[in-house]
Amino acid sequence: MYGKELADRYLELLNNHFIYKNDETSLANYCASITMYPWLLGGTKSIGGNSTAPTNLKSFCGGFVNMVFIVSSMLSGACATPEFLMYLNYFIEQEYGEDYYLRPDDTADLSKRRRTIDKVITDCFEQIVYSINQPTGARNFQAVFWNIAYYDRPYFESLFGEFRFPDGSRPHWESLSWLQKRFMRWFNAERTKTVLTFPVETMALLTRDGDAIDREWADFTAEMYAAGHSFFTYMSDNADSLSSCCRLRNEIQDNGFSYTLGAGGVSTGSKSVLTINLNRCIQHARRAHIPYLQFLEEVTELVHKVQLAYNENLKTLCAKGMLPLFDAGYINMSRQYLTIGVNGLVEAAEYLGMRIDDNPEYQHFVEEILGLVERCNKKYRTGEVMFNCEMIPAENVGVKHAKWDREAGYDVPRDCYNSYFYAVEDASLNILDKFRLHGKRYIAHLTGGSALHMNLEEHLSQAQYRQLLRVAAQEGCNYFTFNIPNTVCNDCGHIDKRYLRECPVCRSRNTDYLTRVIGYMKRISNFSLARQQEAARRHYGSAAEAPAADTAAGSPCAQPSGSGPAAGAAGPSNAPTDAFRTGPAAAPAERTAAGRTAATRPEPAAGNAPSAPCTDALAHDAELRTVRTAAPASPNVPTR
Numbered sequence: 001m002y003g004k005e006l007a008d009r010y011l012e013l014l015n016n017h018f019i020y021k022n023d024e025t026s027l028a029n030y031c032a033s034i035t036m037y038p039w040l041l042g043g044t045k046s047i048g049g050n051s052t053a054p055t056n057l058k059s060f061c062g063g064f065v066n067m068v069f070i071v072s073s074m075l076s077g078a079c080a081t082p083e084f085l086m087y088l089n090y091f092i093e094q095e096y097g098e099d100y101y102l103r104p105d106d107t108a109d110l111s112k113r114r115r116t117i118d119k120v121i122t123d124c125f126e127q128i129v130y131s132i133n134q135p136t137g138a139r140n141f142q143a144v145f146w147n148i149a150y151y152d153r154p155y156f157e158s159l160f161g162e163f164r165f166p167d168g169s170r171p172h173w174e175s176l177s178w179l180q181k182r183f184m185r186w187f188n189a190e191r192t193k194t195v196l197t198f199p200v201e202t203m204a205l206l207t208r209d210g211d212a213i214d215r216e217w218a219d220f221t222a223e224m225y226a227a228g229h230s231f232f233t234y235m236s237d238n239a240d241s242l243s244s245c246c247r248l249r250n251e252i253q254d255n256g257f258s259y260t261l262g263a264g265g266v267s268t269g270s271k272s273v274l275t276i277n278l279n280r281c282i283q284h285a286r287r288a289h290i291p292y293l294q295f296l297e298e299v300t301e302l303v304h305k306v307q308l309a310y311n312e313n314l315k316t317l318c319a320k321g322m323l324p325l326f327d328a329g330y331i332n333m334s335r336q337y338l339t340i341g342v343n344g345l346v347e348a349a350e351y352l353g354m355r356i357d358d359n360p361e362y363q364h365f366v367e368e369i370l371g372l373v374e375r376c377n378k379k380y381r382t383g384e385v386m387f388n389c390e391m392i393p394a395e396n397v398g399v400k401h402a403k404w405d406r407e408a409g410y411d412v413p414r415d416c417y418n419s420y421f422y423a424v425e426d427a428s429l430n431i432l433d434k435f436r437l438h439g440k441r442y443i444a445h446l447t448g449g450s451a452l453h454m455n456l457e458e459h460l461s462q463a464q465y466r467q468l469l470r471v472a473a474q475e476g477c478n479y480f481t482f483n484i485p486n487t488v489c490n491d492c493g494h495i496d497k498r499y500l501r502e503c504p505v506c507r508s509r510n511t512d513y514l515t516r517v518i519g520y521m522k523r524i525s526n527f528s529l530a531r532q533q534e535a536a537r538r539h540y541g542s543a544a545e546a547p548a549a550d551t552a553a554g555s556p557c558a559q560p561s562g563s564g565p566a567a568g569a570a571g572p573s574n575a576p577t578d579a580f581r582t583g584p585a586a587a588p589a590e591r592t593a594a595g596r597t598a599a600t601r602p603e604p605a606a607g608n609a610p611s612a613p614c615t616d617a618l619a620h621d622a623e624l625r626t627v628r629t630a631a632p633a634s635p636n637v638p639t640r
């Protein structure tokens, strides 16, 4: 539709790695957040399955697994089911009454086992979660990538306030609220028994005046983080943005898989992702003596045209009935985005000689680059196509770009381009700095989202996490998670939510670690080599950096011994944000004790460092752990 010249230029840019097409082989939708309503009405027949609509709790659980497998087989990315718990809640109510959540210990069946309502419910969780975590042949023996969402009350009301089930009834907040909490607690506990990657969970909280509106759910969110659970939080101050934008779409796998987290409303997603390698574009422009914005504009324009051409292909397929998810109403074509990815932003700024922290020059650079993409997004938007812009958190793309650019003689400071607004190994930035660098001044133009992965080497208290939720709300950091490596014992299988050198059960030192690769928890030993190296270089902040709740900060295990989730609540819960500003200068003693110095050791100096000479990521990890365990680890910390 744009002629041969443009097609040739596209291939030229693609082959020279100025741009990258994510998951080129697929013509399906990339990833999607689906509505389950068509399934509730008609089962899976409309998408090629053979199950009828669910009529009770049992058929819901079995049918749901089938439905997710079928839908996933038609997506190259992930499948988000933001209505999952709401529908499950409906079927539990059908079975045990709308007040079931008030009497979970009632006996629910007459069999010898005399299961309680609560046991029936957790059996449902178990059936669904374990089934979906099974590898499947249709996806190269990967598990399907499944995402769910939790909502606070105002979020729930704005998303589902007008929702009606097929029988005309409406969802009930009180029981759903209970069920959400039950699922989260169950999943957190289950993850100490088995490595369960999915679902990836997002907590959606609505904010106003610098804090979450729903205090109960904000407190619960902090409680779950303090209990060692790992999930994303999405905060928005605008109910309108709930259903009108698809934020939170992230690539999570080597083969270009991605996912849409449900928080952006149901039935949305990304049709296609085309990523611009900013580091190469800017360095190339400099060498060619072209203003880099001028060159970037040419590339960005072209990327939009290629995306529109892709969209025409998709429309043709759709017209021929080859995309049943659209036909059957699981996905709404008009609510799918064409995504412009960016990669190598930090590296480009470093090349231009900027400091990568919150300073006017860097902020201006980010605004300039992302603003350019956004202007193009608006320019090419029509009644039927929408564009968004995302900082690609690509395990795969970041590594490839770094490798290709280095081979081509460009400045490449690390082996995997950052997917954050800061350099991942920079130990000079504290927790507050990172929230700020992912705050509204930096992410304003990232309509497709970018997640802050706050790496910590130890758990914080509930009060500290609660305070960080306020920091996030005040800084406008809308999407983040906390990442504390979990320890897996290779000998006895024990999984511990803490970052330990030695298994607390069998004392084995043959341990592995679970941490987030972009979206989901995975064993470090299963990472790609480059990503293992990146994992080793990550700076894991210590509790000493987050001194809101001074009672808990500083000790290697932030939780007081034997603490349940509530124990951390002792700290001053409305300490001013400034408490986090103290940063590295504060409390040097704690920092040393907490292993921060160790975390710093394998890393090169911050900023313009050459790539770290890591050949064995785990060796560095071992170093880290050696120092960590010098301080006593309390045996039964957090909640497990």
Ligand SMILES: [Zn+2]
Pocket (backbone or CB within 6 Å): 489, 490, 491, 492, 493, 494, 503, 504, 505, 506, 507, 508
């Ligand atoms: Zn063990």
